[in-house]
Amino acid sequence: MIKEFLNFINQENLFNSKQKILLGVSGGIDSIVMVDLFSRAGLDFGIAHCNFGLRGKESDEDNSFVEKLAQHHNVPIYVKTFDTFNFAKDQSISIQMAARELRITWSEEILLSKNYKYYATAHHLDDQIETILNNFFRGTGIAGLHGIIPKRGNIIHPMLFCFRNQIEEYAHQYQLNYRTDSSNKKTDYTRNKIRHQLIPVIKLIYPNYKKSISENTQRIQHVETIYKNHIQQIADELISEESKYFKISIDKLLHHQPVVMYLYELIKQFGFNYANAEDITNSFDSDSGKYFLSDTYKITKDRTELIIEEKKKEVPLEYLIEKDEYTISKPIKLSLNYSGNTKDFEISKSSSVAHLDFTKLKFPLKLKKWQKGDYFYPLGMTQKKLISDFFIDNKVSVPEKEKTWILFSGDQVIWIIGYRIDNRYKISKSTSNILTIENIEN
DSSP states (O other): OHHHHHHHHHHTTOOOTTSOEEEEOOSSHHHHHHHHHHHHTTOOEEEEEEEOOSSTHHHHHHHHHHHHHHHHHTOOEEEEEOOHHHHHHHHTOOHHHHHHHHHHHHHHHHHHHHTOSEEEOOOOHHHHHHHHHHHHHHTOOHHHHTOSOSEETTEEOTTTTSOHHHHHHHHHHTTOOOOOOGGGGOOSSHHHHIIIIIHHHHHHHOTTHHHHHHHHHHHHHHHHHHHHHHHHHHHHHHEEEOSSEEEEEHHHHTTSSSHHHHHHHHHGGGTOOHHHHHHHHHTTTSOTTOEEEOSSEEEEEOSSEEEEEEOOOOOOOEEEEOTTOOEEOSSSOEEEEEEOOOTTOOOOOOTTEEEEEGGGOOSSEEEEOOOTTOEEOBTTOSSOEEHHHHHHHTTOOHHHHHHOOEEEETTEEEEETTTEEBGGGOOOTTOOOEEEEEEOOO
16 A cells, blocks of 8 residues: 555655655544555655534544644644634635635645645545535536546645545554544535435445546546647637737637537636626627626626626725715715604505614714625524625626615614615614615616
8 A cells, every 4th residue: 555655646746755745634544544654655744633623522532632643653733723613604605615715724824834845635536436426416517527636736635546445454454543523424414425325326336336437537637638728729719818808709709619618618717607608698699788797807798809807996985874864865865764753653665765773773874885794684584694695595686786785883784775674773662763764766
């Protein structure tokens, strides 16, 4: 196994024996075997352990185990504890994605500060198969079907030469101690469902599935190389660069079929997805001026060209509404009515009208455009929701999002104007004063 390990490192040109490698070690059998292989091969390495704090005492025990492992091998160790749950919540991403982002960001900091050349993970060929199956069903295209690349940037995967059963045999042969992650047996996560539910069925139908998928992975990697070279040639032909923007000739693009796929490959570097490419292609017969947005770029459909330009970074504007103002004309027209009579008060059902508990408001109120991370408690709900998610759920178009103004009391959203007020500011039986605001159409 050590010979195969070293052959794989040389074959994939992962690193040379003079370079320091930082090993990501969880304490599980895969990473423990990786550490042992590095040690027996006489390679220069250190250990990094992330305590994501997701399994309470079990996570802390993993932490201690890895620290003792580093002492045993007499190598440097770096440990960090993360508040993974709250990070995932704040970023509105999954726990798995949060852990990945935290791990990669921290490992890159260590690489730079401690003079390590690469960060190594213990992904093996069974992980490779699970990744490919997951990517296939998620619809990631050819880029996902090649699975895990042995070397990408400063991340390497030196265990991609062996399967899990080989790792288990090695651990048994050298009587290696390791930790078992109880969460791996659960089927809460997609990858675990693939491992425990889908793969056993595949194995029944295709007993040699591991060999077949591994061989196909190598072929797909070669196909992808050819594909990328072809796409680069097309990009050189179709994309012209001006001083502040790029242009794609629609006429030249239409000579390449399927048009949508070619367009997607040309514009994904600007943050656009396949659905965007479909929408843009469908706009070719429409009038000029229609535009499409990614997070960072804007594509405008001109008469004969697609014009790609970086989105202008707008300085957030803020308009104040002082107490006892009755009309606002800028940036939008609003009328305000203050009422101390709550008896028999008639509540408007119009989305252009907001009835707010006046006593809960902090003046001056602020009118602003929404920013990433802004959230509120939609009327009728007791849990907060990101405004971006609210727009998605309500199928609000990009142009409509850009036109929407948000009303704030202090730092809290009280009304997404034209859509929904915040539940915390609704009027109730205990409300003594009401502020009614109406969005007046121009």
